[in-house]
Amino acid sequence: MIVGTEWLVDASGCRAEALRDVAQLRQLFELVIDELGLQVVGEQLWHRFPAPGGVTGLVLLTESHLACHTYPEFQTATINLYCCRERPAWPWAERLRELLGAESVRVRVHHRVVDEVDEIAISSLSGGEL
Numbered sequence: 001m002i003v004g005t006e007w008l009v010d011a012s013g014c015r016a017e018a019l020r021d022v023a024q025l026r027q028l029f030e031l032v033i034d035e036l037g038l039q040v041v042g043e044q045l046w047h048r049f050p051a052p053g054g055v056t057g058l059v060l061l062t063e064s065h066l067a068c069h070t071y072p073e074f075q076t077a078t079i080n081l082y083c084c085r086e087r088p089a090w091p092w093a094e095r096l097r098e099l100l101g102a103e104s105v106r107v108r109v110h111h112r113v114v115d116e117v118d119e120i121a122i123s124s125l126s127g128g129e130l
Helices: 022-036 092-099 117-124
Strands: 001-014 045-048 055-060 062-069 076-083 103-112
Touching: 001 092, 022 045, 022 055, 022 062, 076 092, 092 103, 103 117
Parallel strands: none
Antiparallel strands: 001 076, 001 103, 045 055, 055 062, 062 076
């Protein structure tokens, strides 16, 4: 049974100034959240590191989380979206090219799978009887 899907996104060849711009990264997050119908819990957290460093952002979602780390000195951004509910594909490459100037975008999708649990497996994990 799939209990969640995780998107691991690596964008390279990005504009260094975009990777230091919290407002630009917030805009990216807002697009992801809006277009995938995600529900934000609380406030977004952002931290801007001193130059030449980038930005780290995190949003808690009812579905799980959305996070990014940028590395302007390497023209790279990494993004992680984890959802416990099924979502459609999102145009990561197109949006990251538009907003960050990414020349290359790699998206890996990982399904979190839990095997069906039977009484024998539960019993052996608990060290005995149910």
